[in-house]
Amino acid sequence: MGRTLAGVWAHPDDECYAMYGTVVRHATDPGFRPVVVHATDGDAGEIAPGVPATPETLGAWRRAEDVAAWRALGTEPDPHVWLGHPDGRLGDVGDGLVDEVAEVLRAERPDVVVTFGPDGVTGHPDHVAIGATTERAFHRVRDEGSGGLHRLLFGCIPRRAWAIAQRYRAHAGLGPWDPSRVYELRSVPDDDVGIVVRHRDGLDRMLAAHKEHRSQRHVMFDPSGTDEQWKNVISLETWAVAWPPRDPGTAVLTDVFEGLA
Template identity: 30%
Template sequence: MLLVHAHPDDETITTGGTIARYLEEGAEVTIVTCTLGEQGEVIGDEWAQLVAEESDQLGGYRIMELSAALAALGGPGHRFLGGAGRWRDSGMAGTPAAEHPRAFVRADESETVGELAAVIAELRPHVVITYGPDGGYGHPDHIRAHTVTMAAVERARESWDTAKVYWTVSEDEAVAAGLADLGPVPGTWSVPQAGALPAVPASSVTAEVDISGYLEAKRAALSAHATQVQVADGGRAYALSNDIAQPVVAREFFILARGGAGRSGRAGRETDLLAGVDAGS
């Protein structure tokens, strides 16, 4: 299983429980991170001088956070696309960061696709996971990660034909239920209306992974990304630097974008991303 993410912490927020579960079940899992997350908005004052506008040291610090988070999830393999620091966090669209010469969104697509295709050809994953076309919430690096991943899967077919590709998504019904049962959150946090958080209609979800047995690992990994993520007491909510509460739910959701579905469970959805895969091929 190969998961392609834009920045450190994305792997935990969207797929942390899935990573932990499949590692424990014996799958070979590798994460590819496309940037160091240099443009992240730091929480609190302790690391405030690390940000891009000050010492520009945040990316290096986030390598340490990512290492701790991956260890908490069970120790998957990890690579930075093109090597650590090859491409830079682009920030949000329209910001000066997007014009940086090493910004991921400015990278030569043939080069980024080639780098990822080489990883796919080497590791020969049966399942590849990344974001959908909108990147989940519109971040340019997430959108680019989607584009690069889908193209790399196709380019790598000469030597390895990936059986299944999934897009990681949030389900609107699960988000709404989670927000209704957040438990205690800090007084500085705001609790949004369910429709205010990025999510797809439940009807579009084709697979869900039960991570109820791996929530502690996911919470520990979230906490490891301390410059970016706060976890509320009780562990049912987390927030980024915007102090907007988001639920930690017991399932992670996916849309099958390529390949054939395996066995189905609740609501006709796949419940095992590796189902139907011939591990010997």
């Protein structure tokens, strides 16, 4: 069996913390192939100070940043699909979005599909919408048969890691995250985390790829943080296993493909 990993996301840069490490880890595997779907170009996002994008050009700017980031990582998606929906309005697209994501999954037959869970990590409505959409599309295509779609994963932040970060923020004077507010990080119970991947190699490439997203630098990581602190954050990927059902007490896996035949 090959190792095709499909990430389905709302905006350019959504995949940074979720996929880069696994892509670097498996880049030399001849059976590995990353597939990426972006529902929007991120045209309604903020613009970091010093970046000469405008609200009118931001979508094209962020799309170019994302392409440059994958090149910096050293492994580009095959294919990289842009659906072109308006940023901030994915919840209004309806069943048509499910059809579009299902079409990609049907054509590419990924072994593992990754996206956002119900909390959207930040509560962003587009994150929540694309996660729910992908879950529906995953099960639709899987029920049709023809192979692939062995595992569906939701990116998440374990409660313990979130609490450690909260203490750091308090010490640094940044103020705690408020999970009742949109755009602030949420966590899931530690027992819900089924895969924990720790990356030690390729962190320089991963950081270089992150930094290509210049227009979003101010929201991706604490601007006052050091490169070493940033590397520490991106060295860990954590996932909730949405499918197949995971029994309580099941051992935590250490790779998104672990256990697949």
